[in-house]
Amino acid sequence: MSDNRIRLALVDDHRMLLGALSEWIRRAADDINMVVAVASWPELLTSPDFPVDVVLLDLDLKDSIPVSLKISTLKSAGVKVVLMSTYSEPNVVREALAAGALGYLVKSEDAEMIVEAIRAARNGESFISAELDLALNAGTVGGSPKLSAQERRVMALYGGGEPVKAVAFHLSISEETAKSYLKRIREKYRVAGFDVGTKVALRKRAIEDGILIESDLPPRS
The missing domain is CATH 1.10.10.10 (Winged helix-like DNA-binding domain superfamily/Winged helix DNA-binding domain)
Structure with a gap:
């Protein structure tokens, strides 16, 4: 079974969230193998377990590396990207999606939805947090919403x-x-x-x- 599990890396500089989310995913999702849980971008790239299948990446890491560069680096390594953020402006979301992120979640999202976003990314499908999807489409009232x-x-x-x-x-x-x-x-x-x-x-x-x-x-x- 382990050979077929999604190999996941989690990158978040909020150590309490990093620990809690890592533990929750380990317990709740048998099809996901948390192989890396680190607090910085360099730690991810230098991990002996990198590359992985999917990276759950905190957009708000306190470094000066553009998110578009991080996403392109991961894509070139064959890694799917799901971004997390406490909040985000629609233009930041659009930039991340344009750069190739498959998922985008706010940290207040239900934990089960985070697991679903990881699974979707592994399959090459997009998964956008409902909150952020509404913000992105705020000016398109009257048209049908975009569904994953x-x-x-x-x-x-x-x-x-x-x-x-x-x-x-x-x-x-x-x-x-x-x-x-x-x-x-x-x-x-x-x-x-x-x-x-x-x-x-x-x-x-x-x-x-x-x-x-x-x-x-x-x-x-």
Whole structure:
């Protein structure tokens, strides 16, 4: 099993968070192997376990190295990048995504969502914190929000009639994680000007946005 696990490095100069998050991931995610947990960029690059599969990187490290340079360095080593920040301006988020970061999270994000972001990055999929996604799209009210690949899967299954428990089973995630995805989806649509608070409304929106094909739906009784 260990050969197939995601080899993860965590870089954060807040040592209490570094220790707590490292321990949480070790306990909560059997498919993730935390091989490096360090407080600085040089420690990551000089670690005997580098390169890894995914780096969870604190954007707010107190050094003078541009984040775009860090991301390009990791990309050239074949490493996927998920960034964490206490807060961020939308233009900083855009710069990081343009440089090649696959994930972007605020540190207040649920721990299960951090694990999901790591898994998404390993698969080459993007995962943006709901808070930051809303900030990025603040001027686009009226258009459909941008959903991650996993959010689209959750919306398709749930909108197609599956209960939350079945959605979780199909996607190999916990029921709580599935509920967190639904909450994120509804919040993104709410900010975009669409109410998908009910299952019927969410189903209708999923069809309109091409996430759910009407012919794939089970017949109504």
